[in-house]
Amino acid sequence: MNDNPVRPIPLASNVMRLVCVALIMTLGACQKPSELERTVRGLQEAARSDDTAWRLLDGLTSSVGPRMGGSDGDAKAVAWARSSMEELDFDRIWLEHVSFPLWERRSETARLLGPVSEPLVVTALGGSPGTGGPLSGEVLHFDSLPELEAADPGDVNGRIVFISERMERSRDGSGYGRTVRQRSKGPFVAARKGAAALLVRSVGTNPNGNPHTGTISTSEPGSPVPSAALSHPAADRLEQLLSGSQSVTVELDLDCGFNGLATSQNVVGEFDGRDGSDDFVVVGGHLDSWDLGTGAVDDGAGVATAMAAAKLVADLPERPRKDIRVVLFANEEQGIHGGKTYAGSQGRNFYRHLIGAEADLGAGRVWRFRSRVLPGAEAEVEALAGLLAPLDITWSKDRPAGGGADLGQMRKLGMPVIDLNHDARRYFDLHHTADDVLENVDPEDLAFNVAAYATFIYWAAESTAAFGPVDPSD
């Protein structure tokens, strides 16, 4: 008889302990995974080896390419989206007309005239009027928009204003929100001060010398001055010259502007759930892009992720309870036109939207999520946190989810939302530039994001919780 008090633990017990520890980490208790958890683990595994999103993104960027709202590329994108949904066997597909002012970019150049003569790399801001031929003027420098807002109009009058605030790179992309005002509001403030034109340092972090376009505000009162974004090297050069004692003169020649009305379409597809009700979970992205690249990350990645994740869930042996709706919004970039039209047309269908999530922050891996649900549904969101934990995605409770640009319009009416936050560090190198192309998307990151969105979709479509309506004023 062995009376040694320290007995070796049999191998099977060690394995059981390891399994138990793993489950404690994900489930909070040592218990068998539920049916929901097993299904989600299977979905996450399947997503990581599924190339549907990559094939969709390859198709959209190579067969359609740039698709600015109202352009020929935009119309091709709508046809592509419809036929792609047909190929993925969506149960219903329809289009919703969206009208908006058509803005066109024809040509854009800028150069320093003094104290040296050399070209400057610029791109017109969306919604900017043209200069009506070459426009030259002395440059007046401001470090930020508030500085321009505080300036004496007598000093600004007739000058070309330059705002040079630099966007900081961060995982949560918060630097964008802090600097985008110089692009969106700057053209109107410059006009009110009597400026002839506006140059801004690009709002983004592109390291390759390409400028970032982007729209000016569609809600600001008054008319904007002709406005363009300088690449970072061009902005650095201008700042360097402006720090000297000589005055700096620039010539700007923008041929761009509005040209009547255009119509595009929101493309909507649904997969049926198993319970026979018409209630659904909604995921979306925007189909349009800017014209400088092929819109691979903005927002081809979101379009491909939403479609592929919905398809993965729909292809389970048993459909989840509720329907899954995918909305590919028209012309988000130039004023959220598709999102506003969609929110305006839902009417009695509003309450069929159980909860939504929008993919419009590129192809970096999702690392965090936020929620906006009724307080009584927070326990259900804890379950989502448990399901996303194996992907190292954590629930951030610092503030409620916003719903994104397009689905945020529904959130403002009370639709509950989840934000799956993508790592935005690389996104803002590419955003609205000529570098927004497929080569700058990592297929493994894209597949990872499909796993995250499929988890959200399945969790929400299987849930019986009442997530909303949430307080629209919140």
Ligand SMILES: [Zn+2]
């Ligand atoms: Zn976007």
